[in-house]
Amino acid sequence: MNKLNITNKPKAILLLGPTASGKTKLAITLHQMLPIEIISVDSALIYRQMNIGTGKPTPEELSSTPHRLLDIKDPSERYSASEFRQDALIEMKQILKNDRIPCLVGGTMFYFKTLIEGLSILPSADFYIRHKIDQIANEKGTNFLHEKLCKIDPKSGYLIHPNDLQRIQRALEVFYITGKTFTEMKKLSKEPLQYDLYQFAIMPYSRELLHKRIELRFKNMLASGFEDESRYLFERGDLNINMPSMRCVGYRQMWSYISGVIKYEDMVYKGICATKQLAKRQITWMRKWNNLHWLDSDNIQIAASKVLKIFNNSTY
Structure with missing residues (x-):
């Protein structure tokens, strides 16, 4: 049964972190310890056919620990923060009906912010x-x-x-x-999220270690077939570099390489640098965040135990 606190609001866990910080590994570990269901908060993981370059959880990982809001859009489609909020709220409500706890995991900080604070009264697209x-x-x-x-x-x-x-x-x-x-x-009126939130941020203790992980991760993607995945998308003929999907870190640099604008070694260098810059922006968001419990990703079991302790201590 979903646990409630004295405010009688349902609980939800938010797990933020920069790219290559170990979010997926921690989420899978928590899934074994708590009655949670995971919702992805990632503007790249929404796209089908973009698996390697986005660092999407493997089929084996998804088999044991399903993630909601993955593979919901074709790379030719757009997806806004407001659409994410609507979809996430539906998924959270369904998880509660299953007597489980929503656990939102990802690195798209603007999605988290929109989910928590609500939406301004903005005009429809023209x-x-x-x-x-x-x-x-x-x-x-x-x-x-x-x-x-x-x-x-x-x-x-x-x-x-x-x-x-x-x-x-x-x-x-x-x-x-x-x-x-x-x-x-x-600044116009918003509707904040009506949940009791337990918010955690995970990242390595050392920025240097995070950079090493990013470099290793990018090279592992290349070894796993990232170029072939990108060439397939490039050759579809209905995508271009100005689309949100193709402007994702890694794909943008790979597109320039495949189209002959830059050399392979430049693509690798620029891809790693762009990923480090993405991580820097994510960390900047996190540093300004209120009510975050910080977790060291150097030991996932210790991080998971800290989440469990904080969460359980708040339950009566």
Whole structure:
């Protein structure tokens, strides 16, 4: 039966961490210790046919420990934070009906933030405006759009990475529809998550160790067939580098290599560097997070025991 505390809200566990920090391994370990079901919080793992380059759990891992919200979109499709929140809430409710505890695991910090804080009252997508923004992106590039956003809405420009085309487009679209900046619109009323949250962050004690793990992980992906996976996507003919799926770390660099823009060794170097930069941004998010219990990923069993102790001590 799902455990409740004195607020009578259902419990949920949130497990955040940068790429290559051991989130999946910890989640699988926790699944053996607690009555949890796992929901993926990752903007890359949603895509089908993108398994190796995203570090998706193996079929064996998924067989023993199923993850929800994996493989729910084709790489040609878009998926917003608001859609994630809607889907996650449905999955969480279903898990509660199963008398189990939702455990949300991933590294897409904006998804976590949207889930916890709720959604601002933002306008629906406008096809005409979005098409015009897409045209500008194709003609002048993502950096041009990002610079434009920084002039219109400096705060959003600072918070949104210059390569995050989807969020740049959305911020500009909101401004062109409403005449108000994305920052202004986000201040409007929200509906926060009605769960008691137990929030954990996992990462190696040493930043140097994390970087070594990232480099090893990327090279293992290459050895496992990442290039063949990427070539299959490239040769489909309906994808391009400006799509959110193909702008995922690793795929973006592999696309440049396959299309002849950079050499293989440059792809490897740039892919590893981009992954380290992603981890840095994830850690920056985590450092600003409230109510996080920090876990050292150097020993997964100790980390899992800490989660278990904190969670059980809060239960009556």
